[in-house]
Amino acid sequence: MKNTIVMENIHLVDLQAQYRNIQGEVNSSIRRVIEEGAFILGKYVREFEQGFASFCRAKYAVGVASGTDAITLALKAMGIGPGHEVITAPNSAAPTAEAISLAGAKVVFADIDPETYNLDPEKVKKAITSRTRALMPVHLYGQPADMDAFRELARAYGLRLIEDAAQAHGAEYKGHRVGTLGDASCFSFFPSKNLGAYGDGGAVVTDDPLIAEKVHMLRDHGRKEKYIHEIEGHNSRLDALQAAVLSVKLKYLEGWTNSRREKARQYDKLLSAIQGVSTPRVLPEVKHVYHLYVIKVEDRDGLRKKLEEMGIHTGIHYPLPLHLQPAYAHLGLPRGTFPRAEEATSKVLSLPLYPEIKTEQLEAVVEAIKLCIS
Ligand SMILES: Cc1ncc(COP(=O)(O)O)c(C=O)c1O
Structure with missing residues (x-):
């Protein structure tokens, strides 16, 4: 049956096709980072963070090493960990759940809406216990979850609301961009994502200065100043080479x-x-x-x-x-x-x-x- 209709293979995604269109710009931005030796944090990461925050119409974007880390660090920044439960979708990518466990909290699943495949707020409501600290709907496939319903649940039960926005850069709910619909939003820049790096990368986007500041510290060994470690953190910085690539692609x-x-x-x-x-x-x-x-x-x-x-x-x-x-x-x-x-x-x-x-x-x-x- 091979190629009865199709003259050449058709791929699920084609990153080469994208690269061909932006090759000159990407190559020179990578060269600039190498020539300047600006590999860790610094101006290229800052420039991308500002650009991505503004793209999301949010106040802060903090670049981290992956979408998985974005979730883990956002949870930790909110003080969510051992003894706490976080409710999310069972039909998501494994890192959605893994990141919750990595923060030390317990993953709790709830069923989905059968038509949109997104988490069903009614099912989530039934899964809330005295240990629940956060709800984390996933904007699966790029379609925002029913955020008004989740916001209402979070308000009623005093919970944090986190968006797993790894698949939804630029998506909107009632005219508001993903990234501004909860307390914090977690993005992935895995190469095949809508905004993809040439390696791993992620970001936590938030309007809350306390969450942004805590994630800044957590991603860089718990410090604000070079040799003063206020808390134990992670090595989860967005790589400057990836940030430079992402700034080109963001345009x-x-x-x-x-x-x-x-x-x-x-x-x-x-x-x-x-x-x-x-x-x-x-x-x-x-x-x-x-x-x-x-x-x-x-x-x-x-x-x-x-x-x-x-x-x-x-x-x-x-x-x-x-x-x-x-x-x-x-x-x-x-x-x-x-x-x-x-x-x-x-x-x-x-x-x-x-x-x-x-x-x-x-x-x-x-x-x-x-x-x-x-
Ligand atoms: C819904 C969802 N959440 C989280 C992640 C984790 O992102 P990363 O692969 O950048 O760690 C991904 C991507 O794999 C994802 O699709």
Whole structure:
């Protein structure tokens, strides 16, 4: 069946296509950091932090070593740790939960909304106990969670609200940017993210000066001054080379997001004609930034295999919910605990989508799906 429609392989993401367009600028910014020997923190990290805070329309962005660390350090900065519980989504990437454990707190999962795949506030409410200290909805695939409902829950129960915004740079909820919807927001700059570095990176974004100051200290061995360590911290600085790359890419992010949204609209339109394919359900009050374009189909694994044979590479985000992962067996949450998350993880399929994907490629993906499903 290989290449019956597709002339060349179509990838889930194509970072080379992006690099070709910004190569000159990226190379000279990397060269500048090396020539100046400005590797650790300093002006390149500061410049990116200011640019990213302003992109999020927030007061502070603190660059850290990864999205995982962004969550861990944000929790620690709020004094959340041993003896505390943090509620999050079981269908997210593993680091969402791992980062909570790394802060010393207990991960508590709640089920999701079956249509948006985001955490369901009603289910979260039922999971709140006297040990709960924070709620951490994930803006999964680039679509903001129902933040008004989470804000109301946080207010009613006196909890902190943290956004896992690793997949949602520039997304909006009721006109407000992700990064400003809770007490703190955690971003990842993993290479394939909408704003991706050429290595690992992350940021905590907040309007709260105390959280920003604490994360500043925590990421750099607990210090404000060179040899005075006020607390024990981490080595979790955003690398200056990555910051320089990110500052270049940040200028293009708005345009890339518009392109992702346009391509998603094309997919929506073309796929709506195919029986048995559910396209993403997007809430009217949000701006989805389509880190991933995720459809739902009954025989997901069968379709994926056939597409692969035709040279179309898809992804599954994520194939096994976190409560069923060996790492969380100790939580004692058997299959059936979160039926909606379990159902979603068995049927979701991420289609090729990136700003540079051509309309012909997208049409070829849809034609191939049509052929495989009918
Ligand atoms: C939803 C979510 N949270 C957290 C992370 C962790 O980010 P990082 O890989 O930068 O540590 C990721 C990325 O893998 C993610 O997709």
